[in-house]
Amino acid sequence: MYDLNDIHQAFKLPKTKQPSQWRHRIRDKLTLTAKMQVGATQQGTRQIYHTWATQEALYAYAMWCDVDFYMAVVEAFTALTNGDIEEAQEIAQTVVSVHEQRATELYLQGHH
DSSP: OHHHHHHHTTTTTOGGGGGGOOOHHHHHHHHHTTTTEEEEEETTEEEEEEEEEHHHHHHHHHHHOOHHHHHHHHHHHHHHTOHHHHHHHHHHHHHHHHHHHHHHHHHTTTTT
């Protein structure tokens, strides 16, 4: 799982886009279906808060944070439902690759 707090920091998002500020029925649904979990770990005397998410929940969070990403998801889905698989793949690859690469790097570094 990905830690949305790490994603928030890595992409230098504003405080208004912290995972704890995401108050929406989509977040509620992701939590209910265990695609997102909130918790804390202890590091010395500090308690570190986490918002762990599946890849699907990560994309939902990214859509909330970034209108351009949201629109790319809509455009890719539209292309896919219109039978233009190549167009959908092209849109997805150009937009997701940078974000996914950084998220995967964080995940592999043990920030989960």
